[in-house]
Amino acid sequence: MDRRQFIFRGLALGISASLGITGWQYYASESDSNRDWVLSALLPALLYGALPKDTTLAQHELARTQTAITDFMPYLPVSQQQELADLFALLANRISQLALSGHITALPQLSVNQRLALLASWRDSYLLVLQQAYHGLRELLYGAYYGQPEHWLPITYTAPKFC
Amino acid sequence: MTANHLDASQFTANQHFTADIVIIGSGAGGGIAAEQLTNAGFNVLLLEEGAYYRSNDFVMEERWAYPNLYQEGAARKTQDKSIGILQGRTVGGSTTVNWTTSIRTPPSTLDYWHSEFGLNFTGENDLAPFFQHAEQRLSIQPWPVPPNANNAKLQQGCEALGWQYTVINRNVNGCANLGYCGMGCPINAKQSMLVSTIPTALSNGARLISRLSVRKLLWQDHQVTGLEAVPVDAHFQPRSDIKVTIAATHYIVAGGAIGSAALLLRSAVPNPSGRLGKHTYLHPTVISGALFADDINGHSGAPQSIYSDQFVWPRDNNVAGYKLEVPPIHPVLMATKLIGTGEAHAALMAQLNKLQVCIALQRDGFHPESQGGTVLLDAQQQPVLDYPITDYMWQGMRQALLSMAELQFAAGAKQVLPIHHDAKLYSSLPEAKAAIEQLPMVKLRQTVVSAHVMGGCNMSVNANNGVVKQNGRHHQLQNLSVFDGSILPTSLGANPQLTIFALIWRNCQLLIKELM
Known part of the structure; x- marks a missing residue:
């Protein structure tokens, strides 16, 4: 366990303890579902204003982005993949999420503004790991969304049809 | 599959x-060396961690290029x-994947190396003939086409303010001015190692x-008695199921700054100077966006054709110098750097084609408070660069943001956006200046990027002040050379590829004489 994992897990355990709850655990086998759960909650907020108004089209874009993130992550260094898995586990845990967001409501039930406020609170946090989480997620998610040619119409970007 | 090429991921046994x-x-470094050494008749084995992709693979899409052509999927961080x-x-x-900018080593940089590291590149050690060789070999010449609007604004701002600027020399032949150099040239116009020296080396009998x-x-x-290697998987992660061993008479490490230092650290080579992996430089770069009334379309046309050295060599060495250039403007590159979230971010992205972007590359390594970073190894023995940014450097970055805002308004920008997480669009230079003066210059608030990694195995005359000699030969291990940008003792204050081409060309000629 490196320093960052130590901090993430320490943070989660500390939050649990402060609420009188024990038994916070991280299972690697849960990492895919944690990731999908967290992305499903955060992507619509980060991409608010970029997604099409049409709900069906928006769902397609969200699904495409989520797939792109899943496809991209194995290219990251193993240490960064582990950091992301830890972050997703932390956010998927209702108890730690309560302490991080101040909301008892599960992440997906928060309003878009509440989710954006949560992200902004990480950006402005005194904890370096939360600042890093904000920037890391932001780059990962925006990179995945704007990498898809299907999403370029609103930004009127077209690559030359050369090949 | 090309003759003489093996894809290690296909190996099924040791x-x-x-x-x-x-x-x-x-x-x-490795590309120049492969051609030079095979021309001299040596039996050369060229190793590469990445894949052997060629122009037909280069589809001009960031989503393919970044994971497949860049370290850590282009997401490498300090x-x-x-x-x-x-x-x-x-x-x-x-x-x-670079943007083709080819600049000779600035004389002031060579002077500094002479005074600080005893490295003399004058007289018989003059690099000028090797710059000429490389420029001829790789079709390096001034870009004759008018700059795209992104570069033109840099030029216009300089003209309006009386600042120095230069038309960039590019290593291209038959360039169609597409603007996708960073994703691999789809028409083999860029004279990268991929299409120049490596094909020659392979036809000379080298194996890749x-x-x-x-x-x-x-x-x-x-x-050095041998080396151990492993294939990488489909995502370029080292595998553990197959082992490759190689024995040679001479070993050339050319894995690039960070990579070369990491290999030597993993190998625990002698390091009496203590400098191995240290003093790794980045040209730490800050970014300034600007919205113009007219279309910029910064994704189209040669990515870099103008630079300004107005501020790169300030008279007062207590002020950090910086070079002004522009980057190409593609969706992923911009989306990941533009600030904000939700509607604010979407609104900026919607104006992508009216966005002009300047970058300021800080010349690091020339001041006691600018001594670069240190390559470390993580639990997987992969490199991680620890690069602290000092107050001296932060103040240089603030000054760079001020200069870029001044330039962009002088070029006619309607609004300027310093890429800092506390900044916003400013509509006048006084407003921008007042805001930039107050921005907290701290990590993860001020966005900092790098596209130039240098140092970590620095050359020096004296073994207690460097890892390799001036000719790239390791100070302690006799049949080991380091032939890449990691041997630079400071950053350059200029884009590094032409310096590396010339330096390694020269070092190869010296090595050939010694080995013959």
């Missing part, structure tokens, strides 16, 4: 190879995540093994 000379890395690093990882190295990660040099009694 392998052993021998050669006169093994070159680890196929970028600016240890504290405060600096993003773009560095190639493919056959041809960063020359396959791609998707192979060298993990360790074996050595004893001042001699």
Whole structure:
């Protein structure tokens, strides 16, 4: 366990303890579902204003982005993949999420503004790991969304049809 | 599959190879070395961690290019995540994905190396003939086409303010002015190592093994005796199921700054100077966006054709110098750097084609408070760069933001956006200046990026002040050379590829004389 994992897990355990709850655990086998759960909650907020108004089209874009993130992550260094898995586990845990967001409501039930406020609170946090989480997620998610040619119409970007 | 090329990911059993000379890395250093040494008749084995992709693979899409052609999927970061690093990882190295800017080593940089490291590049050591060789070999010449609007605004701002600017020399032949150099040239116009020196080396009989990660040099009694390597998987992660061993007479490490230092650290080579992996430089870069009334379309046309050295060599060395350039403007590159979230971010992205972007590359390594970073190894023995940013450097970055805002307004910008997470669009220079003066210059608030990695195995005359000699030969291990940008003792104050081409060309000629 490196320093960052130590901090993430320490943070989660500390939050649990402060609420009188024990038994916070991280299972690697849960990492895919944690990731999908967290992305499903955060992507619509980060991409608010970029997604099409049409709900069906928006769902397609969200699904495409989520797939792109899943496809991209194995290219990251193993240490960064582990950091992301830890972050997703932390956010998927209702108890730690309560302490991080101040909301008892599960992440997906928060309003878009509440989710954006949560992200902004990480950006402005005194904890370096939360600042890093904000920037890391932001780059990962925006990179995945704007990498898809299907999403370029609103930004009127077209690559030359050369090949 | 090309004759003489092996894809290590296809190996199904342990392998052993021998050669006169093994070159680890196929970028600016390794590519030049492969051609020079095979021209001299040596049996060369060229190793590359990345894949052997060629023009037909280059589909001009960031979503393919970044994971497949760049280190860590173009998401490489310094240890504290405060600096993003773009560095190639493919056959041809960063020359396959760079923006073609080719600048000779600034004389002031060579003077500094002379005074601080005893390195004399005058007289018989003059690099000028080797610059000429490289420029001729790689079609390096001033870009004759008018700059695209992104570069033109840099030029216009300089003209309006009376600032110095230069038309960039590019290593292209038959360039169609597409603007996608960073994703691999789809028409083989860019004279990267991929399409120039490496094909020649292969036709001379060199063998290329791609998707192979060298993990360790074996050595004893001042001699390298062999190396151990493993194939990488489909995502370029080192595998553990197959082992490749290689024995050669001479070993050339050319894995690029960060990569070369990491290999030597894993190998625990002698390091009496204590400098191995240290003093790794980045040209730490800050960014300023600007919205113009007219279309910029910064994704189209040669990515870099104008630069300004107005501020790169300030008279007062207590002020950090910086070079002004522009980057190409593509969706992923911009979306990941533009600030804000939700509607605010979407609104900026919607104006992508009216966005002009300047970058200021800080000349690091020339001041006691600018001593670069240190390459470390993580739990997987992979490199991580610890690069602290000092107050001296932060103040230089603030000054760079001020200069870029001044330039962009002088060029006619309607609004300027310093890429800092506390900044916003400013509509006048006084407003921008007042805001920039107040921005907290701290990590993860001020966005910092790098596309130039240098140092970590610096050359020096004296063994207690460097890792390799002036000719790139290791100070302690007799049959080991380091032939890449990691031997630079400071950053350059200029884009590095032409310096590496010339320096390694010269070092190869010296090596050939010694080995013949």
